[in-house]
Amino acid sequence: MNLHPAILAAVLLMLAACGRAGEDAARQPTPPSAAAGKAGAADAHDGHDDHGSEDGEAGHTHDEDEGQTTIAAAIAEAAGIRTAAAGPGVIRDEHEVQGIVTPVEGRHARVVARFPGPVRAVRAGVGDRVRRGQALAVVESNISLSDYTVSAPFDGTILSRNVAVGDLAGEAPLFEIADLSSLWVDLHLFGRDAQHITDGLPVEVIRLTDGHVAATALDRILPSTATASQSTVARARIDNADGQWRPGAAVRARVSVSERSVPLAVPLGALQKTGGRDVVYVRDGERYRERPVRLGERDGRRVEVLDGLAAGDAVVVEQSYLVKADIGKAGAGHEH
Incomplete structure (x- = not known):
């Protein structure tokens, strides 16, 4: 929990006020009755040498106060x-690595037109959640000169739309769609991490936007090396029921190699x-x-x-x- 500087300053002022209150109480004038009691006690000690008084002063310390403080519950x-x-x-031997969120293989598709022809209607946009079989666009076939529907292949979310009414549909994808209810996290392993980290190990994936942590396990180590980074890729699956994990987002992760x-x-x-x-x-x-x-x-x-x-x-x-x-x-x- 990080306190705003203004709040922290107010808290420290409250703590200081508590200390000053105690000091002010100590400085209050002694009531007459208490003063008389003290005078009597002083008279009772008349005739004694100063040794006992010095011993008492030498033995009086603040040990009972050192290393401790009182803070009111409200403060x-x-x-x-x-x-x-x-x-x-549990103390874990953890390795921190970096990764990226990606759609699950087989639940990601680029939707194309079956036959070339002009686009007569577009019925879905980026961010729309669609159901399997739902109409995404209507295209007039150049072959039959009749309209046909381009439909969603599965339940998912439209990630991109590359078509508008009047465009000529051809071999290029019209839509990109993915099921985002669960996602892959591809973690990049370098050096000795690639030798020690194996599939099945527990891993915590940290979202950079808000620090949220998802606990999962490594599903597999991919057989090939990532060309650009020359890293070994370890893959884990995370649940995305709340929709807060987004494909393409960078993440941090802690892989537990052992624990005690x-x-x-x-x-x-x-x-x-x-x-x-x-x-x-x-x-x-x-x-x-x-x-x-x-x-x-x-x-x-x-x-x-x-x-x-x-x-x-x-x-x-x-x-x-x-x-x-x-x-x-x-x-x-x-x-x-």
């Missing part, structure tokens, strides 16, 4: 601070660096505490935690840098 919600319970996860289950893992977004240490932030009510962690293996989305966390801990997984900033502000205040 945390507005800032987009989100937590999730730490628990088991681990007892405890957190998203990479939970990690921050403090004093050279890896830390996460654990929420307890409205209190957020910094927790140093020892890490193991990681992939592009999560990391194994070997020490420093317990299963079920409510770890900040989004906007953890805001918690880090607020703890840093609190620490700077203690130094003064």
Whole structure:
């Protein structure tokens, strides 16, 4: 979750206001009754040397406040601070590749006229969804001088129209039509990726326009090399029931070559660096505490935690840098 700069500034101001409120409360004048109590306590200590007082001052630290902060639930919600319970996860050996969306073979056709002749009517345009047998155009045959209908060969969407009324239909395609309910994704593999990636492996395809992810598996590795890129092509099928995947669109994909289950893992977004240490932030009510962690293996989305966390801990997984900033502000205040 990326915050708009104006929203982020407002959130930081709210956090600072919470800190100032606490400081103002600390500066309030002491009520008379409390002052009298303090005077009595001071008299009770008369006659003692200063050693005990110095010990008390030396023993008073801010350890209970260091590495933690309090953020009201409403402010945390507005800032987009989100937590999730730490628990088991899967660390994958993932290979990121590039690809392109294409129509499925056998569900893509270029519709031509059966007989040459002038076009008398055009009944479909680009983007229209048509049914099998639906009339796309009417052509007058030069042979019989009678009209005949050019029909859709299957259910699909018109991708291109290359004809207008009055044109002479011949061997050139009049329409290009494809069934877009599912599509191929052709992924280009280079170098060692081409040796390690095989059919059947799980793959996540990422749409570049909005980051949407489709989970699928590699259907096949094509036997020939793509001439232009000199790459090996791996092909997967994705569902397109919502129509948001479009032929010709470039995509990214993560192919999982292997995976390992681990007892405890957190998203990479939970990690921050403090004093050279890896830390996460654990929420307890409205209190957020910094927790140093020892890490193991990681992939592009999560990391194994070997020490420093317990299963079920409510770890900040989004906007953890805001918690880090607020703890840093609190620490700077203690130094003064």
